[in-house]
Structure formats: C-alpha cells, structure tokens
Amino acid sequence: MFIVNGVSGSSLHCINFGAATEPSCGIGNFFGLVPESMKDSKLFGVELDSITGRIAQQLYQQNSIAVQGFEDTELPDSFFDLAIGNVPFGSYSLHDKRYDKHRFLIHDYFFAKTLDKVRPGGIVAFVTSKGTMDKQNSSVRKYIAERAELIGAIRLPNNAFLANAGTQVTTDIIFLQKREKLIDVSMPEADSGLEWLQLGQTENGVPINQYFLNHPEMVLGEMAFDDMMYGGAKETTCKPFESESLSDLLAEAVQNIHAEYTDYEIEELDGEEEDKSIPADPSVRNFSFTLVNGEIYYRENSRMFPVEQSLTGQNRVKGMIAIRDCVRRLIEYQTESAPDEIVEREQRELNRLYDSFTAKYGLINSRANTTAFSPDSSFPILCSLEVLDESGNLERKAAMFSKRTIKPYIAVSRVDTASEALAVSIGEKAGVDLGFMASLMGGSEKIEQIKHDLAGVIFKDPESGDDPLAGWQTADEYLSGRVREKLKIARRAAERDPVYAINVEALEKVQPKDLTAGEIGVRLGTTWIPEDVIEDFTFELLGTPWQYQHRIHIRYSKVTGEWNVSEKSIDRSNIRSYNTYGTGRINAYKIIEDTLNLRDVRIFDTFQDADGREQRVLNKKETAIAQDKQDLIKQKFQEWIWAEPNRRERLCRIYNDKFNSIRPREYDGSHIVFAGMNPEKKLRPHQRNAVARAIYGGNALFGHVVGAGKTYEMIATAMEAKRLGLSNKSLFVVPNNIIGDFASDFLELYPSANILMATKKDFEKQNRKKFCARIATGDYDGIIIGHSQFEKIPLSTERQQAMLKKQIAEVVAGIAAAKRQEGSRFTVKQMEKSKKSLEAKLKKLNDQSRKDDVVTFEELGVDRLFIDEADMFKNLYLYTKMRNVGGIAQTEALKASDLYMKCRYLDELTGNKGVVFATGTPVSNSMAEMYTMQRYLQYDTLESLELTHFDSWAAQFGETVTSMELKPEGKGFQQKTRFANFYNLPELMSVFKEVADIQTADMLNLPVPKANYETVVCKPSEMQKDMVSSLADRADAVRSGAVDPSVDNMLLITNDGRKLALDQRLLNPMLPDFEGSKVNVCAGNIYRIWEDTKEQRLTQLVFCDLSTPGKNRPVEMEEKEEGTFAMTDFQNVYDDLRNKLIARGIPEEEIAFVHDATNEAQKKELFAKVRRGKIRVLLGSTFKMGAGTNVQDKLIALHDLDCPWRPRDLEQRSGRIIRQGNQNPEVQIYRYVTEGTFDSYLYQMVENKQRFISQVFTSKSPARVMQEIDDAVLSYNEIKALATGNPMIIEHANLETEVNKLKMLNASHLSQKYELEDKILKYYPQEISRLNERIAGYTADIARREENTPAKKEDFPPMKIHGTIYTEKAEAGKALIEACKQLTNSDPVSIGSYRGFEMQLFYEAFSKEYRVALKGQLTHTASLGTDIHGNITRLDNALNGLENRLQEHRDRLENTKTQMEAAKADAAKPFPREQELQEKSKRLAELTKLLKMDEKDRELLDSAPDEGDEQPERKVVGLER
Secondary structure, three states: OEEEOOEEEOOOOOOOOOEEEEOOOOOOHHHHOOOHHHOOOEEEEEEOOHHHHHHHHHHOOOOEEEEOOHHHOOOOOOOEEEEEEEOOOOOOOOOOOOOHHHOOOHHHHHHHHHHHHEEEEEEEEEEEEOHHHHOOOOHHHHHHHHHEEEEEEEEEOOOOOHHHHOOOOOEEEEEEEEOOOOOOOOOHHHHOOOHHHOEEEOOOOOEEEHHHHHOHHHEOOEEEEOOOOOOOOOOEEEEOOOOOOHHHHHHHHHOOOOOOOOOOOOOOOOOOOOOOOEEOOOOOOOOOEEEEOOEEEEEEOOEEEEOOOOHHHHHHHHHHHHHHHHHHHHHHHHHOOOOHHHHHHHHHHHHHHHHHHHHHHOOOOOHHHHHHHOOOOOHHHHHOOEEEOOOOOEEEEOHHHOOOOOOOOOOOOOOOOHHHHHHHHHHHHOOOOHHHHHHHHOOHHHHHHHHHHOEOOEEEOHHHOOOOOOOEEEHHHHOOEEHHHHHHHHHHHHHHOHHHHHHHHHHHHOOOOOOOHHHOOOOOOOOOOOHHHHHHHHHHHHOOOHHHHOOOOEEEEOOOOEEEEOOOOOOOOOHHHHHHOOOOOOOHHHHHHHHHOOOOOOOEEEEEOOOOOEEEEEOHHHHHHHHHHHHHHHHHHHHHHOOOHHHHHHHHHHHHHHOOOEEOOOOOOOOOOOOOOOOOOOOOHHHHHHHHHHHHOOOEEEEEOOOOOHHHHHHHHHHHHHHOOOOOOEEEEEOHHHHHHHHHHHHHHOOOOOEEEOOOHHHOHHHHHHHHHHHHHOOOOEEEEEHHHHOOOOOOHHHHHHHHHHHHHHHHHHHHHHHHOOOOHHHHHHHHHHHHHHHHHHHHHHHOOOOOOOOOHHHHOOOEEEEEOHHHHOOOOOOOOOOOEEOOOOOOOHHHHHHHHHHHHHHHHHOOOOEEEEOOOOOOOOOHHHHHHHHHHOHHHHHHOOOOOHHHHHHHHEEEEEEEEEOOOOOOEEEEEEEEEEOOHHHHHHHHOOOEEEEOHHHHOOOOOEEEEEEEEEOOOHHHHHHHHHHHHHHHHHHHOOOOOOOOOHHHHHHHHHHHHHOHHHOOOOOOOOOOOHHHHHHHHHHHHHHHOOOOOOEEEEEOOOOOOOOOOOOOEEEOOOOOEEEOOOOOHHHHHHHHHHHHOOOHHHEEEHHHOOOHHHHHHHHHHHHHOOOOEEEEOHHHHOOOOOOHHHEEEEEEOOOOOOHHHHHHHHHHHOOOOOOOOEEEEEEEEEOOOOHHHHHHHHHHHHHHHHHHOOOOOOOOOOOOOOHHHHHHHHHHHHHHOOHHHHHHHHHHHHHHHHHHHHHHHHHHHHHHHHHHHHHHHHHHHHHHHHHHHHHHHHHHHHHOOOOOOOOOOOEEEOOEEEOOHHHHHHHHHHHHHHOOOOOOEEEEEEOOEEEEEEEEOOOOEEEEEEEOOOEEEEEOOOOHHHHHHHHHHHHHOHHHHHHHHHHHHHHHHHHHHHHHHHHOOOOOOHHHHHHHHHHHHHHHHHOOOOHHHOOOOOOOOOOOOOOOOOOOOOOOO
C-alpha cells in the first residue's frame, strides 16, 4: 500500500523498490507513510524551502534529503526505481541548461527531469494539476509519451485537498512507466496507448483528455465549466459526487491500474551463491569502484557489487581509487577557481599518492593495472596522468601534477552596454536572450533600451509569434540563409506592423544580385523549367500541327523524377519528327523524352533465338545516327531557351528565386567561452569558427584538409553544446585504429571530461549489451566507438519499419498520380518495382524475430553524432534513370544506409542539428558523393529545392558527356558517359556551404614542407609491349562475346594491365627481371637518397597497392656472376624491392613492410621506429599506410610505384609526408609510370575525378561553369601524356584545354549580349523616363522655392510647425527640436511647412538620427542635429542645392542615351575570337580522328537493353532512313 498525501491506494503494493525519490518532499509526509514492503528501500528527497527541508532531515534521518532546488540537485540518471510526489505548479520556468531549450513550465520540468532520473521500467506517480492532461497544447504530453507509457490516471474532485491544504483545485494522479527507449509518437506503430495525447469533449461540451473519455471510471467527479476561476467562463473543474465517499471511489479506481514491474535485473548467480550486492549510493559515480567499510564494491546502476580479487589486486584497486579521488578533487578545485595554495596542496598529495603507487605496482598504463581498473569510468583520466614515449615507458608526468590544466568558468554577472550584453548572451545562451541580457544590465526595464541600442544589430523574426522576448536573432543569422524568402515574410509582416520595416530595409540590402540568362546553365531535363516551356520548345522545333498540340503533353512526376511525353507517335506525317530531328526508327518526341530523362538514345533490333525466345540486340549504326539527332536537339534547345525576352525574364526570375536565394552565413566563434578547456591549448580562428557553425547552425561538415585540427573541433563542439544545453550526449564514431588516440586528445583538451571509450572486447557478443547499457545510463561528455562497432548498434526494427511504410505510402501516391496523368508504362512499372522492393525489405524486417540482446540506437539516448573520416560512408544507394554513367554507384553499402537512417532519426529528434561529419575529402571519387553528403546532412533542404531525386540534382548542376576515352588496355579509344561539365557551381556551393565548412591547405597556410614532384618515366621492355597488344586482343574478344565472361572479362584485363605496368613478372614470375622496370629504377632512387641522408637518418615511404609481401620469408637468394643478388624465384614486388635494396647495401633491419605489424600495438611500435629513423624505408599499401599513419618526422622522400584509383588515395599518400611535424623544409615525391601501358589510362581516370573536386573545394569562389583543368590536374595530365608516349596526345590535351577556355569566353560573350539586350528593351527606356520625371520635378520645385523665398537674403522665410508660424530663425529652430522630442515612433509625421514645402519628420533607425523630408513635387531630405541654427541651415542647404541636382540629372540623361546607343552597337557585335574557336575545334576533331576516335569505334559500353526501354516502333513505309 502506498499513500499519496493522505489519499490511499493499492496499485503499488507489495513491490520492493530499491531506490525511490521525491523531488518536492516538503516535511516528508510520503516518507512517513512508506508501506512495509518498502522499508528496506533507500529514499531520497529534495526540498527547496530551508525550514521545511531541515524539518524533514530531522524527522527522517536515515534517508537522504537535499535542501536545494530540484534544478540544482545532481542525481544520477536512470537510477531510481520509483519517483513519487506532489509537484509544484505555476506559470514560470526554472533555469536548467539541459532542459532550457524545451521552455518547460515548472510542473512540466519536474516530469521531464524525473523521467531521466528513473531507470527504464521504473515508475513515476505524481499528483499534478489537471493542466498536464487537459491543456490544449499537447507538446509536453508528446515529450512524456516518447519516454514513458501512461499506466493510468485518476482525476480527483476539486475538494480532494480542501481539508489538509485549504485549496480547491482539480488535480490528477498520473502513473507512468519509463520506456526502454525513446519512441517516435508520430509513427503509425506508436498509435496504441497514445489516446491521452488528444483532447475530446464530454456530452456537455466540456473539454477533457481523451483518456478520461475512454475511461470514465477514472474521473471521480463530474466535469463542468467553472466560472469561479480567473473570472473566465472557459475554465473547467471536476465537481465531487455529493453522496459518494472519495476514499471508496479512489480505492476502486486504483484497481483499474495495471503494469508489469520487474525488479532491477541482477545477473543470475551460479548455484546457491548468495546475492551480496547492496543498494547503490548515488554519490558514487556509475560504473566506478568504491570503498564501503574498507571493502571494494563496484557500482552498476542502482546496485553495488563486492569485488573479489587477490590481496595484491585489491591493493592495486585501492591505490587507484585514492589517486582517482584526488584527481577528481583537483579537477573540482580548478573548475571552481580555488586559490593557488589549495590547488598546490592537492597537487602535492597527487604526486605523493602516484609516486607511492607506481613504486609498488608500476605505471598506471601497465597491463596489470589496466586489467584491474579499466572497468572504472574514470580510468581514461588516470591513464592521461602519464605521458609515455614510443616504447611505452614514462616520459614525464602530465601537466596536471604541476600546473592548472582547466580554465575555470567565470560567469559574467554585470555589463554596462547592450553590445557587451549581446556578446555574453551569445557565449552563454548561444543566441539573443533579451531577458538574460536585461538582467546583466540591471533589470527588465532595460529591455526597451537594448532593443533601441541594438537596432540593426539584432532583429525579431516575424514568424516567432507575439512574445516580445522571443525570436530575436543576430544580424549575421537573420540576414543570411534564404534571404529572398525572409524578405517576402518581412514585407507581409511590415504591412501588419510597421515595427518590421527595419527588417525589410536590412534584408533588401543583402539580396543576392540577380543572375542573367548568360550566367545560368540550363539543359534539356532540368526540372525547374516549367512543363509548358518544354512543350513550347517541342512544338516550335518540330512544328507540331495545332490539332495534335492538345493531345501531346509533356509532364514531370515529382514522385519518380520522371519526364513523360504522351502520345509520342501520333504526329506520324511530320518530316521534322522523323527526318530532321528523328529517324525512321525513333521519332523526335521519343528522343526528347529520353533527353529529358538524361538518357542517351539507343536502338534495338528484335529477333528470335533457336529456342524461339525474343532477343534484343543493339543496332550500332541506327544508335549512332539517333545520338547525332539527340545532340542536335540539345544544341537547338540551347539556342532557343534564352532567345525570347519574356521567356528569358520569366525563367531568370524562377531560377533566381529558387536557387540564387541564399546568402551564406559567416560564423564567428570569438564569443565562445570554452569553459573547462586546458588553458595551454588555444584553438585557431578557423577552429573556433567551425565550432560556432556546429553550435549556432544546424548539421555540419568539417571539410578540412589533413592537419587542420578537426579532432579538437569536434571535441570542443560537443563540450560547448552540452554546456549550453543544446545537446546531452555525444557519440563519436572514429576509425577503429584511432579510438585510443582520440580519447587521449579528448582528455588533453578537456582534462575534466567524463568519457567512455569502446574497446574491441566491449563489442564482443557477450559484452555488447552491458556496454550499450553503460552508454544509455551514463552521463558522459563523449562516447568514442569505432566505425565497425557503430554498425552493430542498429536502429530499432519498429523505426525501420515505419520509415519503409512511409516510403511505400509516397510511392503508392506517386503511382496513383502517374495513372491520373496517363504516365508512361515505364513510370508506373518503375514505381511498382520500387514498391515491391520496399515491401520485400519490410517483410524481411517483420520476419526477424526481435533478439533480446540487441540494444538499439534510440536506447542510447544519443542526441549528437560525430562521424570522423565520414567519406568512408559515401557508398549510399541512389536511384537514377541514367545509363552507364561512370562514377555513379548503384550498389548499397549497408554501413552507409545504416548511417543514413540514423541521420534521419537525429534530424527528427533535433530539428536538423544533431549530426557533424569530419573529413579531409568530402568528395573523393565522383560528383555523386556531394549529393550523398547532402542527403546525409541536408535532406530537408534538398526536399525544399525539389532535388531529392539524383537525376533532378544532376540535371541542375551537371551534365553527362559521352566522349572518347583511352581504352583500359591503353590502345585505341572507347565511348564512355560520365560527368564532365558542371554548371551553376556558385548556387550548388552556396547550398552545400550552409552545412560545409571548407578549409583547404592554401586557406590555412599550415607549416608543412614544400613538395617537389617528379615523374619518372620508364620505357617498357619488348615483352611488355607485346603483352599490352595481347591485352587489346583479349579485350576485343570479350567485347565481341567470343569468350565466356567467367573466363575473361574487362575487370581481369584491367587488373592484368595494371600489374603489367608495374612489373611484367606479376603476370608470369618466369619472365626476366627487366633492368629498366619501375622496381629497378625505384630501388636506385631509394638507395641514392638513403646514402645521401645517412647522417640525419632520414626516412622514405614506398606505396604499392598491386602486390603484397610473401608470407614465407626470407626468400632464398642466389649470387649472380657480377656479384649482385636476386631472388631465385620472383614472388612479389615487395620482397623483390626489399631484396634489391639489401643487395645494394641497405641493412635488412632498416627496411620494413607495414604488413608486418598485425595489431595496433605492433603498428605503434613500427611507426615509432620510423619516426626515430631506426627503420629508414617503409613499404605499404594506401589502405594499410594511408589515414592514421603518422611517421612524418624524418620523411624526405615518397615513392608511388603504382597509380591508385582515387585522387583521395593520392592525397592520402602525399598527406603522409606533406604534414606538420616533418623536420625537412623540402621533400621529394616520385611517381613512376611505364610508357605505353595502363598507367596512362589510370592517370586519365584520376584526372577526371580531380577536376570536379579541385574546382569545388578551391579557396577561390567557384566559376559558374567548371573549368576543365587546373594546376592539380595538370600534373596528372602531364603524367598521362608522358606515359602514353604519343606526342599527339599532348597536343590533343592542350587543344582540349584551349577550346574549353574559348567556349567559356564565348559563353561570357553571350551572357553580356543577353544582358545588353535586356537593358536596351527595359532598363534604358525606364531610366530615361525616370530621369525626365526627376528633371521636371526639380524644375517645378526650384520655381516653388523661388516663389516662397524673401527677396533679401538676410530675411528669414517663415516656418510653420504644428500650426504655429515662426518668423524668427532661433524660435523656429527650437520648435523643430521640440517636435523631435515629441516623436513616439519612426513613422514620418507631417509637422508643418517651410519655403513652400511640406515638412515630414521621422527617425532613421539605421543611422540613429532624426530627418526632415521636404515634400514638393519631389522629396528632399535633410538630417537634423542638436544645434537650433544649424538645423535651419541644413534645411536651406537641401533646398538651395536643387540646381546642382537638376544639372546632375540632365547629365545622367545624356549619359544614359549615349550608353543605350553604345549597348545597341555592342549587342550587334559577334564573338571576337569566333574564328579561332572554329579553327581550334576543327583541329581538335581532326586529332580525335587521328587518334582512332572515329565513328566506327563509337562503341557503347553496355549494349544490353534496360528493362524500361520501349519496344522499337514498327517501320513506317516512306519514312525509313
């Protein structure tokens, strides 16, 4: 039996609650009425009132009672079995950073905080006002429902507390049970048991919670309107039943409440072993060792377990407990700014404890001590007390032993100016908090002064509601982002309320300059172009007869991203459709449809095979003809789209409003406090600004070059976000091999941080649940886990199911829409296919029986996710209609889709503010990767721009070109479609840079050595030349289908070609060792450098991805006649190179393979030897020796024996040597290529990839159209040319560059031409008309002034103010200043007249001055000061200067007319370098033919039909070509 303030019930009887809390306990009535079954429970109370609280402490001395506010009480999360009490009620809030963002009123805050303190499965039983259940706004009920299940609620009559509290108020007893994990109440699965989120009405129209309507037996009275309360007739009350006993009704109602409650789970003990655990002491940190009566216990949630160990083991743990407690005290003293003597005394004690401990038991980091104490949550801090050398020996004690390592946080309590208050508010509240700012300046009466002083510096968002204190933003936030949309909103708001006029004025000044037609890249298939424009183009181009125009429709489906042309074959007699722009096999309407869908046209012939089955085979000749027609249509579209001025204006407006509408926000981190950071560490400005972006903005991507300090940025972001209450628990997902280093960096930057670091052991199946429970229940500043471990914590099946159901619903809606629009069979078919695939995934999820030991991501309570090296998650599946496009992955990596779902979950949870990616290479392979990053971090933005479909995104920003490329075998060329041209880059980057913080090496000027690149060209052996030719023959056989793909295929040929370029013996070990091979040339270079740098013991790296060391070493050697050694049998490049170096005289112990290190410890030791120069030549692959390999100290040279697939890999390789910490001012990077082999093809591939990446991430603002080549690419291009050994290739490459530059200049010329045409048609005529009006106005106003000016200059013309005429200058001046004082707002007010002009007075908020507008035919403005005579002089100057302004406007008119004539002449001029462009384009075409890129080799990579390709049309007699 338990008692609620004297009201008895029996719902929680006979339950043994281990720990219970009452967060508002008064004098402890609840504690006095604890039932017998709970007599052994540990009870914890909190009471704000000191007298009441002290009475409770005396009455219940065996219980813990804290006399302080609940908001200041530090109770552990997920600890208590039961929370009970009568929560305070009121319409005010408490300040608690963890909950401030929710703006809870006090009673709601008690529910929220208590739910965090109760363990999953624990019970909360609160008496609260009926407002919790009955208030109109359901947001608090939703918050509670996400975290707890409503077991039941009882509505008490309004006289329940009349006897003992003297209050007549309607209250509820609410029973909640905490859920195992958060749920999304908006998901369809969540419907059951959530009736209580909604309100309903009784038969009498009284509003009441739906739960009570469904369970009338729980309402212990009659609901009615109460006109007694607050004087309103809309307040409701629960009137008691007159003849019923409340205690009987309550006893009966309680019987209806049912819940399954299980005691805290204690692992099953073997045999008859007794449970020796004791209830936990909340003052002991969770997952920590402690001493109870001299015995060691380990706290795990709400129990503490005795620790069985040997005597030595126990002494080790006791010694480390003492050191740990001393460290915590020292941290606390530093955090609280204790005097130096106290800190120094504690440091002496720490030194004493540490020295005494290590003398007996060795270093804390030793294996024995780690094994004994690693389960303790503070163990990482203890480890950080020791700075170890490369060998694991103590180098020195950490700074904490002798210095202050924590910057104390000193709160600012008083400022003098509004600007200072704003700076403090940004640092403390992460935004503009007017109430807080006013409290710093002395009270709420300062709010109006702050608004006045900061006018133009802070703005109220018109969409933030009527609360005068809410919705204020700094100028950098308000005047950035989607400023066109903001301006529309501000204008609407200013019409309702003139106070927003200042917003309009400020936003107008920051609108992006409208782009002109020549600057906007557009192509057939771009989805922002309206359907009717595409129809107009089609009908005009093809001359569609009017009778067919109302039947042929072009439609775009937003659901599938599919364009459809209806009734394509109806216009059969149209020569343009079947001859000029189409062929007999495919008409122009179908070609246009394919082009709109970004597909290259393909023609198939159908025949029957021997078994009678229909087969479709590509008709290469017809396809080539049709593709020429497709190119012609694309060209015609480019010529047509901007030609007509009205269409041009319409499309420019659409584009500018949709895409050119973002003003990037500049983030300033100078105000950030960084409380608790090590004072020895200083973040650089770019790091502070990156932290500001992640805190003040939304999701973020730190795209910073290697060495820019991304690790510190992520850590500082997490710590500041937690301090400001913006996030609660941060999870860091880092590459597995740097978990330990990341944890060390964390504690180095924030020595007092509470972190949890995952080990390999933690994620073994039997330990995983326990480790995840630690994450879920612990209050950690940061949890660090590895990439592979992150995948093992899945999203709950329920959420995955709900996401799939949502996708299915969207597809079903799309199918219905497509059928209504008579969409193509392909559209419906594709969507049906998508639906089936989604349904299959859903079925698979439903079939998975839920395993009890799986802990889900939601259960962890993580609300901020940091992904280090995020580029490793780039293979996220995307659907596209394009065919054979290089660089687009259509295979799904599970780890990528897992991360994507978690990002979407956190977006919903945090409002797109919960995810931070960090990577040096956000885009490493293809354009598709930027889209992938945007899907992870900017899904809602893509949705608002209607770019969620990859094809829409690609049509807007890129263009696929089908061009000839070297065949993989290095001989001849082939046709390949890939992204090569990119348009509208500034708009793409302005969207991307809303999340991305890009820092390239040239932006940061990092202290790294200068790299000298050298390309070493090796001539091929005769054998290699013959083998390259044989590869070409093999490729021809594969292409013609003469060989089974399982026997030989392009992948095998490609790999063989790569190996052949490296060393011919990789294909056949019996082949001779060619002395001019890459390996021999490289060995010579390595030995020369080794010899030259002997004294300094400088080191070298060799990268080779195409070979691995042999396992059986040493390899047997034999002496050749000339005294050199060679392997008796070639095994691999690694051993071959190593033995050649040994044979030349390099000691064997100075050469190592990275593969020799099989675990992290060995790797650490190996890298340390390289750093010290003990090992001077290290060989490895990009994968094993790339990211995370820090051996730069003595590196002097790097050798690339082969070319990797990705520019990122080349960057990662060079990033090992061009790195901070390298003691050499200059270094050499050698790249080895074998002429006439696959090397040329590989470097061409890398060049294509590099183009986009270097353009986008350059520190200069990107060009509108992407340039084909820049410096970084030239070196690759040069290598390709050298490797091919063909001088025509060099000429071809140079010509291609020049032609592309000329095309860009031509585009710029067209842009100017269009701009001039627009000016001739609109701007100049309008300007001439405007100037003529102004000239007429000035002429009239001069006449008006002369009529009203006395003949004598010394006479004062009378001034009329507020009806009084002043004839004396001084009096008029005084009256003018008095009028200023009477002005109550900034709106213009008519105050009188002067010299024939009406005077209107107003206050200009931006310049903070009063102004007078003198209104005649025109308006002339003068500023006012404080001088009575000076103000009159200013008015006179404004009027006496009219002649000058008249002349100025006459001059402008003449100038405008001259400009108009010049513009007409310029618009008629052709492109000055047109002839050069034609000639060079012609030569480029000739070279292309000479290089065998002719029509007969125009071969399509994939000649199999797509499922969606329509059957070929029947041949039409007379129209066949």
